[in-house]
Structure formats: structure tokens, C-alpha cells
Amino acid sequence: MKPVHIIGGGLAGSEAAWQIASAGVPVVLHEMRPVRGTDAHRTDGLAELVCSNSFRSDDAATNAVGVLHREMRAMGSLVMRAADANQVPAGGALAVDRDGFSAAVTRALAAHEKIQVVRAEIPDIPPSDWDSVIISTGPLTSNQLANAIANLTGETGLAFFDAIAPIVHRDSIDMSKAWFQSRYDKAGPGGTGADYINCPLDRDQYQAFVAALVAGDKTEFKEWEGTPYFDGCLPIEVMAERGPETLRHGPMKPMGLTNVHNPTVKAYAVVQLRQDNALGTLYNMVGFQTKLKHGAQAEIFRTIPGLENAEFARLGGIHRNTYLNSPALLDARLRLKADPRLRFAGQITGCEGYVESAAVGLIAGRLAAAERLGRSLDAPPPTTAIGALLNHITGGHVTTIDAGPRSFQPMNVNFGLFPPLAEAVKAPDGKRLRGPEKARAKKMALSARAARDLDGWLAAAG
Numbered sequence: 001m002k003p004v005h006i007i008g009g010g011l012a013g014s015e016a017a018w019q020i021a022s023a024g025v026p027v028v029l030h031e032m033r034p035v036r037g038t039d040a041h042r043t044d045g046l047a048e049l050v051c052s053n054s055f056r057s058d059d060a061a062t063n064a065v066g067v068l069h070r071e072m073r074a075m076g077s078l079v080m081r082a083a084d085a086n087q088v089p090a091g092g093a094l095a096v097d098r099d100g101f102s103a104a105v106t107r108a109l110a111a112h113e114k115i116q117v118v119r120a121e122i123p124d125i126p127p128s129d130w131d132s133v134i135i136s137t138g139p140l141t142s143n144q145l146a147n148a149i150a151n152l153t154g155e156t157g158l159a160f161f162d163a164i165a166p167i168v169h170r171d172s173i174d175m176s177k178a179w180f181q182s183r184y185d186k187a188g189p190g191g192t193g194a195d196y197i198n199c200p201l202d203r204d205q206y207q208a209f210v211a212a213l214v215a216g217d218k219t220e221f222k223e224w225e226g227t228p229y230f231d232g233c234l235p236i237e238v239m240a241e242r243g244p245e246t247l248r249h250g251p252m253k254p255m256g257l258t259n260v261h262n263p264t265v266k267a268y269a270v271v272q273l274r275q276d277n278a279l280g281t282l283y284n285m286v287g288f289q290t291k292l293k294h295g296a297q298a299e300i301f302r303t304i305p306g307l308e309n310a311e312f313a314r315l316g317g318i319h320r321n322t323y324l325n326s327p328a329l330l331d332a333r334l335r336l337k338a339d340p341r342l343r344f345a346g347q348i349t350g351c352e353g354y355v356e357s358a359a360v361g362l363i364a365g366r367l368a369a370a371e372r373l374g375r376s377l378d379a380p381p382p383t384t385a386i387g388a389l390l391n392h393i394t395g396g397h398v399t400t401i402d403a404g405p406r407s408f409q410p411m412n413v414n415f416g417l418f419p420p421l422a423e424a425v426k427a428p429d430g431k432r433l434r435g436p437e438k439a440r441a442k443k444m445a446l447s448a449r450a451a452r453d454l455d456g457w458l459a460a461a462g
């Protein structure tokens with residue numbers, strides 16, 4: 001049987017290799033370290049953790065990343081097995097001894113009879129006789145290969161920096177203060193004329209907000225990242241530093257908007273949120289890409305009227321990254337539509353985080369193995385954490401409500417990616433729930449549904 005070739009032995013590539021070999025299909029795993037390094041990796045180990053040693057919450061009952069852990073364990077994940085075996089105390093989080101973790105993954109892959117590890121950089125799109133390839137070269141894909149991928153996918157196909165605006169769960173926005181309206185009620189392509197959620201600020205609120213942005217704690221770029229600012233992608237706090245009125249004439253301009261709760265008073269400034277996913281459960285804060293630290297973001301953005309109780313599915317950031325415009329370029333099985341022998345996995349697909357990258361590697365591996373064995377394998381249902389993530393990457397993201405900068409940005413797993421529940425959650429005695437109790441019950445119901453649906457999918461997959 002011809003092997004599946006995997007390029008990149010990080011979190012995604014290592015997990016993909018394990019899944020494919022476990023299905024009995026041979027794998028050649030190409031990892032460039034130590035022949036060529038990256039700016040962040042420090043060792044020659046496979047699945048090296050480049051920064052924190054945390055896999056985040058391990059709570060499968062009420063946390064989406066905990067649900068993803070559970071699903072990966074159920075699918076025989078090597079990354080989760082190595083993490084569990086190298087756990088260090090971290091409260092409710094799963095944190096690992098990074099060297100022990102990477103060594104365990106490296107050992108397991110080296111010992112598998114179906115896996116050959118080759119230490120070499122793949123600088124170009126592989127030759128056509130590699131008929132099944134997974135590219136999992138991560139956020140720091142080597143320059144030559146990144147340029148080759150960019151040539152293949154077109155000018156807007158591959159991004160080298162992300163510019164992440166915060167994303168808010170729709171049901172945590174206070175609509176007694178905010179309202180739906182597009183500027184000048186314009187429908188635009190794919191819109192209705194009432195596509196944005198608008199949050200109004202008066203003059204005092206605006207001035208306090210701008211002062212807080214300027215004073216807030218920020219994250220610095222690492223030296224090797226450079227400074228990617230270009231017009232149209234300035235961090236919100238950099239715009240605020242340019243003058244107190246800059247934001248009012250930029251992303252916070254109030255023109256063309258009438259506050260339905262107070263129609264005779266013009267808002268001094270408006271924060272707009274735009275639908276982010278096809279389900280309509282998530283909204284992104286338009287133009288709010290930022291280098292503010294996460295704690296400062298949550299504190300400052302919750303001073304915006306309507307967002308006092310906002311729950312953030314993702315906070316903002318700007319980083320060196322390498323990722324595809326996956327919703328446009330990949331099919332539902334993570335294959336490049338233009339050349340389906342090439343499959344992508346890990347952070348390069350537009351997911352974010354160690355666990356998510358490994359999870360996308362896991363599913364890419366299973367899909368590639370099934371294809372090689374001539375078996376059909378449906379993608380997991382979007383009600384599972386792994387299916388929700390895959391669905392977002394390959395199609396669930398809303399790209400065109402109006403013209404503007406590219407909107408698909410890296411995403412971590414969160415309950416906003418799951419289809420809403422068919423029925424409202426209730427207390428055991430049938431009473432309506434409210435506030436934090438309701439939020440917790442909803443998460444538990446989403447998690448229970450995910451567990452059921454993953455079992456069903458695994459049983460059908462055989």
C-alpha cells in the first residue's frame with residue numbers, strides 16, 4: 001500500500017500520523033527540525049509545545065475544550081494519551097510536562113512499524129506521485145513551502161498574520177440597549193439591511209473608553225514577528241493613540257445609524273458587531289483587532305453599553321501566523337479543492353491552539369486513512385466538538401455580509417460553534433432557568449448531546 005505523506009511533525013502532524021498508522025496504513029512523516037528550525041521551536045522533539053504547557057480546561061461537562069479532550073480520548077488520540085501520562089498539577093486544567101509530553105509522542109511514533117520519520121524540509125508542493133499528502137506545517141511554515149502554497153492558492157489564499165477581533169456570544173448581548181441595523185439600512189451582498197448589532201456610546205462613555213484603550217496593558221510583538229500594521233488593520237488602541245476623535249471617524253462612527261431605543265438622540269459613537277458564523281450564535285466586534293492583554297480586553301469591552309455581560313468566545317490578537325482562507329479553499333474533508341490529493345491539518349487550516357490543532361490533525365488522519373482503504377467516512381456531526389470545529393473551518397463561517405477585509409480568522413473551539421439546542425433548557429422541576437444557572441445548564445446539554453452524537457458517529461464509522 002502506498003504511504004500517506006505528512007509534512008510537519010507538530011501537534012497536528014503527529015496525531016494524524018498516529019491515526020493513519022493505527023488504521024493499518026503506512027505513513028511517512030517529514031519533519032524539518034533539527035535540519036531547519038523555526039523562530040519558536042527550541043528542540044528536535046515531535047509535538048513540541050512552543051509556549052504555554054496547558055491544554056486548557058479538562059471539564060467535559062461545561063467547557064468546549066474539555067468536550068474536545070473527551071472526544072479525542074474516545075478516538076484513541078496519541079496527543080491526549082501522552083498529555084494524560086505527563087500531567088502536572090494545574091487545578092481544573094490539563095497541563096503537561098512539556099519535555100515528557102514531546103518525548104512520549106516522539107517515542108510512540110518512532111516505535112510504530114507503519115511510521116517512517118524523515119528529518120528533512122519539504123520546500124515545495126510535493127511531486128504528483130505523492131498521491132495522498134497532509135500538510136500540517138503550522139503557524140511557522142518554512143518560507144519556501146509557504147510561498148509555494150501561496151502561489152497555489154492565490155493572493156488572498158494564505159495569510160501571514162492574523163488580525164483577530166473579539167467574538168461575542170450573541171445571547172450574552174443586551175438587546176435592550178443594542179439594536180440590529182446596517183449602516184444606512186444598506187443590504188449589501190448577502191445581507192438584509194439589519195445585519196449588525198449596534199451598541200451606542202454617549203460622549204462621556206466614549207471619552208472614558210478611548211482613555212482606557214490608551215492606558216490598557218498591551219502585549220508586545222516578539223522580535224522575529226516584525227510589526228505587521230498596515231492601513232485597514234491597525235489595532236484599535238493604536239487608532240485611539242492617534243487622537244481622541246480618530247475612532248469616531250473610523251470603526252466607531254455613528255453615521256447612518258438610529259438607536260431604536262432612543263431615536264431622537266444621536267449616539268456619539270457606535271460599536272458594531274457583525275455575524276460571524278452561519279448559525280448566528282457568534283458576532284465579531286468590527287474593526288476591533290487588538291494587542292491589548294486578554295484581561296484588559298474583557299474589562300474595557302464590558303464598559304460598552306450592551307456588552308456589560310458579554311461572554312467572549314474569542315478575545316482579540318495580532319500574531320505572526322500562516323493560515324489558509326479555508327472556507328473558500330478546502331472541501332468538507334479538508335482537501336484542497338484545486339488539488340484534492342493535498343489535505344491540510346492543524347493551525348494552517350485556521351484553527352487556534354494546541355488541542356484544536358491536534359484535533360484537526362486527528363480527523364485529517366482518519367479521513368486520509370479511510371480514503372486510502374477505499375472506505376467512506378462522513379465528517380463527524382457538527383453537534384460534536386470536533387465536528388463543530390471542522391464545520392467552522394470548512395464552511396460555517398460567514399464571509400460576505402458586505403465588502404471589507406478578509407474576515408476568516410483563527411478560531412478556538414467554543415460552544416458558539418455548536419448548533420443551538422432544539423429545546424430551551426429547564427430545571428428538573430420544569431421551571432425556567434435564568435442567568436448563570438441557565439448558561440451552565442445549556443453547556444451541559446450541549447456537552448451531553450455531543451457525547452451521544454460522537455458515539456453514534458463512531459459506531460457508524462465502524
Ligand SMILES: Cc1cc2nc3c(=O)[nH]c(=O)nc-3n(C[C@H](O)[C@H](O)[C@H](O)COP(=O)(O)OP(=O)(O)OC[C@H]3O[C@@H](n4cnc5c(N)ncnc54)[C@H](O)[C@@H]3O)c2cc1C
Pocket residue numbers: 007008009010011012013030031032033037038040041047048049050051052053054120121122123136137138139140141142145320345346347348352353354355357358
Ligand atoms: C509563538 C507561538 C506561541 C503559541 N502559544 C500557544 C499556546 O501557548 N497555547 C496554545 O494552545 N497554542 C499556542 N500557539 C498556537 C498553536 O496552537 C501552536 O503553534 C500549535 O503548535 C500548532 O500546531 P500545528 O501542528 O499546526 O503546528 P506546529 O506544532 O508548529 O507543527 C508544525 C511542524 O511543521 C514543521 N515544518 C514547518 N515547515 C516545514 C517544512 N517545509 N517541511 C517539514 N517540516 C516543516 C515545524 O518544524 C513544526 O514541527 C502558539 C503559536 C505560536 C507561533
